[in-house]
Amino acid sequence: MTDIQSPTLPNPTLLIPVNPAIESYMRGLLGKTDHPILTVMENLARERNFPIVDRLVGAFLETQARSINAKRIFEFGSGYGYSAYWFAKAVGEQGQVICTDGDPLNKEQAEQFLSEANLWDRVDFHTGIAQTLFAQTDGVFDICYNDVDKGDYPEIWQIAKDRIRPGGLYIADNVLWHGRVAMVEFEDVVPGWTEAIRDHNEQIFADPDFDSYINPTRDGVIVARKKL
Ligand SMILES: C[S@@+](CC[C@H](N)C(=O)[O-])C[C@H]1O[C@@H](n2cnc3c(N)ncnc32)[C@H](O)[C@@H]1O
Numbered sequence: 093m094t095d096i097q098s099p100t101l102p103n104p105t106l107l108i109p110v111n112p113a114i115e116s117y118m119r120g121l122l123g124k125t126d127h128p129i130l131t132v133m134e135n136l137a138r139e140r141n142f143p144i145v146d147r148l149v150g151a152f153l154e155t156q157a158r159s160i161n162a163k164r165i166f167e168f169g170s171g172y173g174y175s176a177y178w179f180a181k182a183v184g185e186q187g188q189v190i191c192t193d194g195d196p197l198n199k200e201q202a203e204q205f206l207s208e209a210n211l212w213d214r215v216d217f218h219t220g221i222a223q224t225l226f227a228q229t230d231g232v233f234d235i236c237y238n239d240v241d242k243g244d245y246p247e248i249w250q251i252a253k254d255r256i257r258p259g260g261l262y263i264a265d266n267v268l269w270h271g272r273v274a275m276v277e278f279e280d281v282v283p284g285w286t287e288a289i290r291d292h293n294e295q296i297f298a299d300p301d302f303d304s305y306i307n308p309t310r311d312g313v314i315v316a317r318k319k320l
Pocket of ligand 1: 143144145146169172173175176192193194195198220222223240241244
């Protein structure tokens with residue numbers, strides 16, 4: 093554990109890191125050229141209350157992947173392929189995104205959506221426990237992306253960090269957990285998840301092999317770059 097100051101906010105109201113009006117402005121700046129299937133996927137997320145990264149973070153993931161010329165990406169927790177859409181675009185025709193999810197129905201939907209966007213041939217989607225599927229792969233990755241159940245975050249960091257190439261990235265979504273990480277009193281969605289996310293974030297910032305930063309957009313996205 094690092095010597096991070098104890099959270100000092102006594103207010104149990106959840107916090108939105110970036111003012112929604114500012115996020116709306118930022119979203120308005122994004123290009124309008126993305127595939128129409130994205131809107132279908134976003135509408136489905138709203139209907140089912142399914143937690144996708146949404147467009148601002150999606151565009152951020154694509155930018156991160158392109159900035160290091162990523163060609164091989166592992167996703168822990170792919171849902172029905174929304175975040176994979178952005179990574180698959182970034183890796184190009186020769187690249188590969190290995191997707192994982194516990195729910196076979198998500199794989200079926202991902203195939204349908206990503207085929208429509210002409211990206212399915214860059215995706216290798218497996219169903220099961222992401223940690224187990226990761227252990228069945230070889231070699232290093234340009235990016236390991238973590239979006240599984242939050243109680244598993246520290247474990248995912250531990251298994252992923254040694255399998256990222258120098259100059260590669262570890263990225264995880266929801267690391268501010270709607271502000272709970274900075275609060276004294278809060279209602280946990282699942283007992284222990286907030287503490288797991290805090291532990292995960294502290295381990296990453298304390299790791300001398302990585303340069304780390306949290307982008308506070310939406311629910312907070314951590315990016316840790318392995319030093320060369
Ligand atoms: C937040 S959603 C992923 C959303 C996706 N990254 C996106 O933005 O489009 C989390 C997904 O991870 C899956 N999941 C959670 N824990 C998992 C685990 N340990 N192994 C495999 N899948 C897991 C859930 O079934 C769910 O579909």
